[in-house]
Amino acid sequence: MQKTLISYIRVSTAQQGRSGLGLDAQRVAILRFAEAEGFEEIAEYVEIETGKGADALDRRPQLTAALAEAKRHKCPVVVAKLDRLSRDVAFVAGLMAQRVAFIVAELGADADPFMLHLYAALAEKERALISQRTKAALSAAKARGTRLGNPRLADARAIANSRHKAGADEFAARVLPVITEIQKTGAETLRAVADALNKRGVPTARGGRWEAQTVANVLRRSTP
DSSP states (O other): OOEEEEEEEEEHHHHHHHHTTHHHHHHHHHHHHHHTTTTTEEEEEEEEEEEOTTTTTOOHHHHHHHHHHHHTTTTTTSSSSSSTTTHHHHHHHHTTTOOOOOOEETTTTTTOOHHHHHHHHHHHHHHHHHHHHHHHHHHHOOOOOOOOTTTOHHHHHHHHHHHHHHHHHHHHHHHHHHHHOOOOTOOOOOHHHHHHHHHTTTTOTSSSSOOOOHHHHHHHHHHO
């Protein structure tokens, strides 16, 4: 029997909706997932709305319609990336309570609700850390006398580099225990570790797939 799915695509602004920015990329990701996993898409719902706010679901009628259609056909709703549902843990938890299966194409078909909650929590925490680092960097620049309304290029570059390094160090610290666990199972090469991370659905810091060099970069950052 053919497996079926409902696709849900979302962009955050009307401008993105008019330009098509992001829509085609999401469609391609879902199509590739469907072909690889043997699914047939029976309906597509497109939303142009923000994912923020406690009443986000009320302001997203297309997601509500996708949920109803998925219940009727007893099939999952598939999104390209988790943030197309939401970056908010509470919102994701509320969706899980709808008793409709959600699949995130970039995480794979085996990512269960627990993993979706975990990734949402990590994304929410990372967003908060980025905000904190940005405020701290701007405060430091202001203390040095930098005009924040029109910062010099060197100061702007220093702030960006500082944020990037801090974020990369924090990501390396979070993923290192997973790499260590994989190495203990017998993965002796960087390629073997990268393949294992991809199979587990663990995204890189930029949400992509692991390569040997990506693993090497994390290990290098984790070395005292």
